Amino acid sequence: MSVPDEVRAARAYLSRVAEPPAEALVSFVERFGPVEAAELVRCGEVPGPVAALTRARRGVDRTEPDLRAAEGFGARLLVPEDDDWPTEAFRACALSGQPHLAAPVALWVRGPVRLARATERSVAIVGARAATGYGSHVAADLAHGVAGLGCTVVSGAAHGIDGAAHRGTLAASGVTVAVLAGGLDRPYPAGHARLLAHIAEQGLVVSEYPPGSVPGRHRFLVRNRIIAALAAGTVVVEAGWRSGARRTASDAELLGRPVMAVPGPVTSAMSVGCHRLLREPGTIAVTRAEEVVEAIGRIGTDLSLPLPGMPAPRPTDRLSAVALRVHEALPWRDAREVGVLSVESGLPVDLVRAVLPELARLGLVEDVGAGWRRASACDRR
Amino acid sequence: MSVPDEVRAARAYLSRVAEPPAEALVSFVERFGPVEAAELVRCGEVPGPVAALTRARRGVDRTEPDLRAAEGFGARLLVPEDDDWPTEAFRACALSGQPHLAAPVALWVRGPVRLARATERSVAIVGARAATGYGSHVAADLAHGVAGLGCTVVSGAAHGIDGAAHRGTLAASGVTVAVLAGGLDRPYPAGHARLLAHIAEQGLVVSEYPPGSVPGRHRFLVRNRIIAALAAGTVVVEAGWRSGARRTASDAELLGRPVMAVPGPVTSAMSVGCHRLLREPGTIAVTRAEEVVEAIGRIGTDLSLPLPGMPAPRPTDRLSAVALRVHEALPWRDAREVGVLSVESGLPVDLVRAVLPELARLGLVEDVGAGWRRASACDRR
Numbered sequence: 001m002s003v004p005d006e007v008r009a010a011r012a013y014l015s016r017v018a019e020p021p022a023e024a025l026v027s028f029v030e031r032f033g034p035v036e037a038a039e040l041v042r043c044g045e046v047p048g049p050v051a052a053l054t055r056a057r058r059g060v061d062r063t064e065p066d067l068r069a070a071e072g073f074g075a076r077l078l079v080p081e082d083d084d085w086p087t088e089a090f091r092a093c094a095l096s097g098q099p100h101l102a103a104p105v106a107l108w109v110r111g112p113v114r115l116a117r118a119t120e121r122s123v124a125i126v127g128a129r130a131a132t133g134y135g136s137h138v139a140a141d142l143a144h145g146v147a148g149l150g151c152t153v154v155s156g157a158a159h160g161i162d163g164a165a166h167r168g169t170l171a172a173s174g175v176t177v178a179v180l181a182g183g184l185d186r187p188y189p190a191g192h193a194r195l196l197a198h199i200a201e202q203g204l205v206v207s208e209y210p211p212g213s214v215p216g217r218h219r220f221l222v223r224n225r226i227i228a229a230l231a232a233g234t235v236v237v238e239a240g241w242r243s244g245a246r247r248t249a250s251d252a253e254l255l256g257r258p259v260m261a262v263p264g265p266v267t268s269a270m271s272v273g274c275h276r277l278l279r280e281p282g283t284i285a286v287t288r289a290e291e292v293v294e295a296i297g298r299i300g301t302d303l304s305l306p307l308p309g310m311p312a313p314r315p316t317d318r319l320s321a322v323a324l325r326v327h328e329a330l331p332w333r334d335a336r337e338v339g340v341l342s343v344e345s346g347l348p349v350d351l352v353r354a355v356l357p358e359l360a361r362l363g364l365v366e367d368v369g370a371g372w373r374r375a376s377a378c379d380r381r
Numbered sequence: 382m383s384v385p386d387e388v389r390a391a392r393a394y395l396s397r398v399a400e401p402p403a404e405a406l407v408s409f410v411e412r413f414g415p416v417e418a419a420e421l422v423r424c425g426e427v428p429g430p431v432a433a434l435t436r437a438r439r440g441v442d443r444t445e446p447d448l449r450a451a452e453g454f455g456a457r458l459l460v461p462e463d464d465d466w467p468t469e470a471f472r473a474c475a476l477s478g479q480p481h482l483a484a485p486v487a488l489w490v491r492g493p494v495r496l497a498r499a500t501e502r503s504v505a506i507v508g509a510r511a512a513t514g515y516g517s518h519v520a521a522d523l524a525h526g527v528a529g530l531g532c533t534v535v536s537g538a539a540h541g542i543d544g545a546a547h548r549g550t551l552a553a554s555g556v557t558v559a560v561l562a563g564g565l566d567r568p569y570p571a572g573h574a575r576l577l578a579h580i581a582e583q584g585l586v587v588s589e590y591p592p593g594s595v596p597g598r599h600r601f602l603v604r605n606r607i608i609a610a611l612a613a614g615t616v617v618v619e620a621g622w623r624s625g626a627r628r629t630a631s632d633a634e635l636l637g638r639p640v641m642a643v644p645g646p647v648t649s650a651m652s653v654g655c656h657r658l659l660r661e662p663g664t665i666a667v668t669r670a671e672e673v674v675e676a677i678g679r680i681g682t683d684l685s686l687p688l689p690g691m692p693a694p695r696p697t698d699r700l701s702a703v704a705l706r707v708h709e710a711l712p713w714r715d716a717r718e719v720g721v722l723s724v725e726s727g728l729p730v731d732l733v734r735a736v737l738p739e740l741a742r743l744g745l746v747e748d749v750g751a752g753w754r755r756a757s758a759c760d761r762r
Contacts, residue, residue: 263644
């Protein structure tokens, strides 16, 4: 289903007329539709809050040049009327009741991926620009892992953790989405121009800012809400005491999405922000991709698998403390009477009697007439 | 108030007659008093559960040799009838309703410190024997820090984290309590004999096991409940996937005491147990001594202080997200009208108008007639 040109043109105008987040404008557009809303904004026939947002720029109409420029560098304007607009992802913006989390009016996008599809199952991996080797390694590793589990990785293309997350995803031939704080023709940081070009080939580079927009300081914080909204959960890998990544985490929390943090050495200044998050209620400590996917996934389908390289579970792992003590009171070879087991384990004889059949059912002990002993299966663990 | 010799002698007998934890015996002694209880145990005139616990050893009376031996190596038997018995600390044992957390019948102690006093404000710092350099450093540092804040450090004298915690406390001239899983005349591990001697000079070495008792595998787990009970909270510094320290943490939880874990690199096998704990609800991530003391302390007196070496708080740190955006929309020098601020900040003009007086009250902005600008104080931050 194709979107009428006038709708896309109206959204292009609206994407430049107000500095995001523009909650009053988004609501206004929802009420009147983009074409009529754009017309009303142009004439200034709008309620106070919309007027305040649009007064400064309503006379600036760069719709045609913007759309042409985007086409020129291989981008397009994605609008809520498009099939691949991530409607679900942005629904939480309105539901949050937070004006500063307002959905974008439209998104300039570049890349072969359909955004709605890519964000059905996605994780934001964000963190410090001044990442340590540890942080970069973990970010790349986590991204590689979640990509391997079928998740899209969303991040901000910054130096440090963001870049490592994008690269880790690309290395796994996964889908990654980079959300910029300026126009798509202004790759930022400049040193990531090649990385962004690579992402635009295999994933998607997106921005709510029209071509030519400069990524100002304020816009990085505002942009973070898009990262949080496009992901089913946000992982902070490394963050200093004051960090934009913590803002992304806070946006995610307000959007009702799980916030995860990766622990690091307490001696590292770059983990201070993560530990600060971990001390807040609700933050989930994650150490590997399976735990990330578990946090965003449905229970039962994505429950984290045993850690690779972790010792196989022992049959005694799930015993109650009491059963374990009875089991430990049994010698490796000889049998023991219940009374002796009681003394050895320090447990009342009734309790020992009650526990032994349970241990026998689990194949851990056997009754040899003269007493109980460990079942031979235990020796083979 | 001195305790009659016959009471202490009865407790000495009882401390050997049953393998701890001996919940049925503890209840029995509470009902009949130690002297009569000991007599009844000797004759075998006891209910089934007590009989099961005491049958094997009730004929073994080493009371006099045990008390003499203890005196010989500078130890004494502390009993619940003593003024310096940590009644408060052990109250949680009965309240927990967990037989495996039963209080000890008595404690063999060595050192100049009064246990009740020392445990009024105390933290258990425990962890892996196979600690990394990172873990040992953090354990010693945390112990040094909490000791400096007036806390006793309780641990198990094992290699690795335990030893580092004791040493860190001693280095701060603090009080440390080592809880052993065997007789006080059997310093374990042997390599820590000198450390234990040092602790006995400056703190306290304690054990519920009578002289000569061998520290068996089962006893280390049982001993952990004493560590947990003697401390107002337990910190796990490093722990593998399966770890005795996690058992101490689980005991602490059952005793209603806060459980804390120190994050570490997710790439370290020795932090896996800590991260596992951090993924359980209720575990508090701690990175420095103040946070540990905050967790066990009363709110208002021990709230954690600013991190040393951390940037001083900025006046803007406590602003709401909206106020921060208005503040950021103000240029450093020139003044701006409310309408322009609204466009720049992307916030409705009414909201900007509402926020500015609040910012002015905080001394962050000033009204200069032609508009608003940042107050000069901000430049001096």
